[in-house]
Amino acid sequence: MAREDDPGWLTAEEKAAWTGMAALMLLLPGKLDAALRPVDLTLFEYLTLSHISEAPDRRIRMSELAFLANGSLSRLSNVVKRFEQRGWATRSPDPADGRYTLAELTDAGYRLVVEAAPLHVRSVRALVLDPLSPTDMRALARIADKMRVVHPNFSQKD
Template sequence: MARSQETRWLTPEEKEAWTGLVSLMMLLPGKLESPLRQVDLTLFEYLVLSHISEAPERRIRMSELAFLANGSLSRLSNVVKRFEQRGWVVRSPDATDGRYTLAMLTDRGYALVVEAAPIHMRSVREFVLDPLTTTDKQALARIAAKLRVRPQDVT
């Protein structure tokens, strides 16, 4: 099979950038998730609960929640089912459009978010924000925008 293009190998600078990004993608989630074990949550579970807590009236469409939490609808459904069993979330049809399902945070679920949020914020600060200068943070936001990896950029 003939190649239509010659492979463009990485320059040393490109390899350093790529290796750094891969290390970030592979190692950072574990560092952010480990402290959340104190409240028996994974990082994905915390993000789901957090996004519901920030939604108006602490309720959000499941499809929007999957998008915000960067997970598939099936993965989210499994997590929310466990949340329902624990009394943290209630699902119901969207009264404005029955094609959608809403996830609503219960008072117990909100109390868990209130407990978990400071733990998560300490990790975000320690492992992500505090080591960076203002310029670094701006560069990180620009890079995420260029790579289109922020939720508001993905369509």
């Protein structure tokens, strides 16, 4: 039985898994951000625009968008505000339920997603997918699914 003051030190195998994952979490986002510099977007901004572009009529509730983009409503609100200032998106009350806010991609925002998508896909392929076998990819998807958690700042209302 483990003692209360024993933190459960990592085995060599656990340490290798953890340090590998930590390296991915810390290094990969910067590399994916760098690929989007030519279009002046960060990875989070691109993912946000991309999710809006894939929604029906290029409109989506902010709360759903926050969940899909893995960000808090406050972070997302700041990003979408910048999008509005740049003419890439608009926000409006949801006509089906005014308690919700919709984000909608403008034509300029859609053109930006179309321009940025090949840059993003090439970097994802080069940095993530190409080094993996089909078995590795299935394992990565399974592991990511096991580790996925609902964002603590996500709420059903925005």
